[in-house]
Amino acid sequence: MMEDERIHRPRVLVVDDEEDITGVLADILEEQGYSVDEASDGDEAWELAQKDPYDVVVTDLKMPRMGGLELLREIRKANHPSIVIMMTGFATVETAIEALKIGAYDYILKPFKVGELLQVVNRAVEKIRLEAENLHLREQLTLLQLSEAVSSSLSLDEVLRIVVEAACREVGADAVELWFRPPKEAGFTRRLGLGPNGDETPLLAAPDRLEALLGAKPHLQVQGEELASLLTEQGRGRMHTLLSVPLRRGGQVLGLLNAYSRRKRAPFRPREEKALIVLGDRAAASLENALLYADLENTFRETIQGLALAIETKDAYTHGHSENVTRLAVAAAREMGLDEAFCQTLRQAGLLHDIGKIGIASSILNKPGRLTPEEYEIIKGHPAMGKRILEPISFLRDVVPIVYHHHERFDGKGYPEGLAGEEIPLASRVMAVADTYDAMTSDRAYRKGLSHDVAVAELERCAGTQFDPA
Structure with a gap:
């Protein structure tokens, strides 16, 4: 039953072995807008309650077969949400205390005025309404947090952890597993499995048996032998009920969200x-x-590789240079403790830092001897050309300033803008060191490359002038 239905027409079960009492109470409660069923003893009441739990159960204490306290114990053992009100003409302090300990909401002595009972039932229903409102607010808060997580820069693993933790909390599960089935691939991979305290659980479901759950619309609850056939050996000994929701999107099932309970009766x-x-x-x-995002990233990577290949096709010297600079720059950034997002942008910039050379004549780029001053001025135009090439590509926006400023000097004597010190983007400063090291250690037509030690000594000598001394 949906929460709003319970609030608008609460269901009440009246239980007493005296038919005239149940009849009168049922009539009075129905006049007040309640949906009422009657039972003559605890056995009959429990049979009705198992089919569909009631909002409120008003029960006599002493009855043939199953009495009121036994009925209360069964309701609590099954984890039903019902509010139980006890009524009796044989009250003692001990029985009242016992009933309240077991989980009774209130205790009414016979004979009672109708107004007394209505007051208690109305209070119980108001409690249900407030709990439902509180629950709704909690659900909305959880969904808001999830929506923010999905739309923010959080990683997939972080978002899925929020989902699984929320499932443990909101569903009251003893464990929750999230399984992923990549498109066009067979089989499942468990992304995450957590218990109520946030601890990782052992593997509960057997990956090769989960296909049986894919037909569930919108969910499937499994127990007994059917459940045992889906679980690992560890899972069989721990869990007795599985509630499974297939993760459907665009006509395909991407995975499963499985909630497990140790309870057999009314677990969810x-x-x-x-x-x-x-x-x-x-x-x-x-x-x-x-x-x-993965598809976009693959396209993005292929685009960058294509652009990098275009540079190498134009300039024989750059063969392998972009990859070397990228590798050195990213290694340096990691050594400096810079985050993965910074390293990823630096990696893209490294592959594309000489893209502007596409606009320079091959006769200058591949000249076997030293360049003339005029030719060198043309070469110095490649950062600006690179900027013009990359600026229209929206997903390379963060790369543009790194490429544009990678020939600036720390002392302000570089190009194209003559920036100095921390005016130069940090990524460009890192790139400048990697670019210069690879240039010094690479063979040219007119000279052999320098050794590692000599190149490092030169970098150290130029710290504070050409390079960032930090």
């Missing part, structure tokens, strides 16, 4: 099933975004 309520479906939808959106 309808609200919890709904919560897992919503969380599964968020997880599917995150996986789809990750796949789209």
Whole structure:
């Protein structure tokens, strides 16, 4: 049953072995807008409650077969959300305390005025309404956090952890696993498995048996032998119920969100099933975004490699130079403790730092001897040409200033802008060191490359003038 339905027409079960009492109470409660069922003892009441738990159960204490306390124990053992109100003409302090300890909401003595009972039932229903509102607010907060995570720069692993932690919390599961099935591939990979305390769980489901869960729409609850056939040996001994939600997106199943419970009876309520479906939808959106991003990244990488190849085709000297500069610059950045996003941008800039040479005549680029001053001035134009080539490409926007300024000097005597010190982008300063080292150690038509030690000594000598001394 949906939460709003429970609020608008609460369901009440009245249990007493005296038919005239159940009849009168049922009539009064129905006049107040409640949906009421009647039962003559605990056994009959429990049979009705198992089919669909009630919002409120008003039960006599002493009855034939199953009494009120036993009924209360069964309701609590099954983890039903029902609020139980006890009524009796044989009250003692001990029975009242016992009923409250087991989980009774209130205790009414017979004979009672109708107004007393209505007051207690109304209070119980108001409690349900407030809990439902609180639950709704918590769900909205969780979904807001998930939406922010999905739309922010968080990694896929971080988003999926938020989903799994939220599933443990909102569904009341003893463990949750998130399984991923890459498109056009067979089989599942477990991305994450957590318990209520955030600890990683052992493998519960057997990866090669999960295909059986893919037909679930929108979810599937599995127990008994069917569940045992899906679990690993460790899982069989630990879990007794599985609630599985396929992660569907664009007509394909990207994975599964599996919630496990150690309970056999009423392990997951309808609200919890709904919560897992919503969380599964968020997880599917995150996986789809990750796949789209991976495709975009592959296209991006191929574009950069194509541009880098265009440089090498134009200038024989640059063969391998861009890769060398990239490798050295990224290694230096990591040694400096710079983050992965910085290193990724630096990697792209390294491959493209000489892209502007495409606009320079091959006769100058491949000249076997030293360049004339005029030719050198033309060569010095390649950072500006690189900027013009890369600026229209939106996904290379962060790369442009690195490429444009990689020939600046720390003392302000470089080109194209003559920037000095920290005016020069940090990535350009790192790139300048890597670029110069590779140029010094590479063979040219008119000279042999320098040794590593000589090149390093030259870099150290120029620290503070050509290069950042830090």
